[in-house]
Amino acid sequence: MKISNANNLTLGYAGLSIRTKGLSSSSLPKNDEKSFDAISIQSEPRQIAERTFAAAISKELASDVRIPVSDARLNELKEQISSHTYKIDASAIASRMLLCKEAVE
DSSP states (O other): OOOSOHHHHHHHTTTOOOOOOOOOTTTSOOTTSOOOOOOOOOOOHHHHHHHHHHHHHHHHHHHHHTOOOOHHHHHHHHHHHHTTOOOOOHHHHHHHHTTOOOOOO
């Protein structure tokens, strides 16, 4: 087994608490029984929700980036930039940054 990024592993489990179960004399193992330690790792629901949200956003952004642009549109933009007639639409940029679903074309 190879652990490639130990820093994330340490940060992910920094907020864990250790719980132990008290053993009564009746629950102590006898000499012929084997006893084992157990570790239970649990995350807080908020951490799980944050990871799920982050994964969904990154998947959506990755799919948006992969949308191909037509050659005609690309040539049109190149022509506007070279002739200094291209106008920046700040509201369109802001809506894309905020992941609004408005059509920006």
